[in-house]
Amino acid sequence: MEFHTADLCDEHRERVKVADSIFTLYGQKRAFYGPIHTVKVFEDNVLVKQALETIPKESVLVVDGGGSKKCALVGDNLAEIAVNRQLAGVIVFGCIRDCAQINEMNIGIYALGTNPLKSIKQGKGLENVPVQFAGINFEPGSYLYADEDGIIVAREQLV
Template identity: 60%
Template sequence: MDFKCADLCDEHASELVICQSEFKSYGKKPKFHGPISTVKVFEDNVLVLESLESIPEGSVLVVDGGGSRRCALMGDRLGEIAQNRKLAGIIINGCVRDTEDLAKLEVGIFALGSNPLKSKKEGKGEKQVPVSFGGIQWQPGSYAYADGDGVVVSERKLL
């Protein structure tokens, strides 16, 4: 179903929280929506991989990477997993890499920026916990809607 975040704000402003972080779109899908799954990590993407491999089709993986720009939390290999598992999208409070390859993938990918350095592989972090960035408390099970105007979150499915 097609949508615009601006229209959702017009119709459901009292139910939405608007993300204050500005993201760049890296995937082939510039807009996406779905139920939120979360992961909280810092410069370590092991749990990002585990989440991409296990969350339900159509989900939006919200990755709180602490806003670090010192390494990438996702590249082409993880992007392909998201595409192949038919996830709606990924929102990363951090960086990606392999941006030319990510641009060819049929998945939504929003991140703060890019960095060619890969992350650590220690497996530290938490999955399916509330995370907070961009002025939003991202709750697993809430719904994210993302497009060129930004990202909005609702406790319930709007589309």
Template identity: 50%
Template sequence: MGFKTADLCDDHADKVQIAEPIFGDYGGDISFFGPLSTLKAFEDNSLVRKAFEEPGQGRVLVIDGGGSMRCAMFGDQLAALAEKNGWAGVIVNGCIRDSAAISDTAIGVKALGVHPLKTVKRNEGQRDVVLRFAGVTFTPGHYVYADEDGLLVSAKPLF
């Protein structure tokens, strides 16, 4: 289903949170939406792989990497796994790597930037917790809508 975040803002301004414009677009799908699942982990993407091993069912994984610009929380292998398992997209409060390969996948990817270094693997982090960054609150089960104009969060589906 096609949508534009600008139109959703016009029609539902009182029902959406609008993220600060801090994210770049890296995935093959610039426009994506779905119920959100969350993960909080700092410079350790062990739990990201575990999340993408689950059936995505059109969900969007929101990763709070603490805004770290020192390593990448997401790369081409995880993008392929997410695509294979039916995830709609990923939003990273941090960096990704393998951006050229990720642009060839059929998922949406928004992140702060790119970095070539992978994370450490300590198996640390928290799943499905409320996150706050970019001026919005990401609550598991709420909905995210993203396109070239921005990113919105809503407690209920908008269409």
């Protein structure tokens, strides 16, 4: 279903929160929406991979990476999991790598930037907890809408 975040903001101004414009959009999918699933990690992407492998299709994975730009939390292998499992998209409060390959994939990934260094693999972090960054709260079960104008969150499905 086609939507525009600007139109959703106009129609549902009191029901949406708008994320700060701190992200870059990667991948061929220029708009996506779905229910939010979260992981909270720091320079460790084990839980990111597990979530990509298990959350329901058409979901949005929101990764609170603490804003670290010292390594990547998602690369082309993890992006391919998201594509194959038909996830709606991914938000990374951190970095990705393999952006040239990801830009050829049918996925939308918002991230702070890129870094070629892979993350550590310790499996530390939290799953399905509310996370806060970019000026808003991302709560599991809420809905995220993203397009080239930005990212918005609502407690309920709007489209």
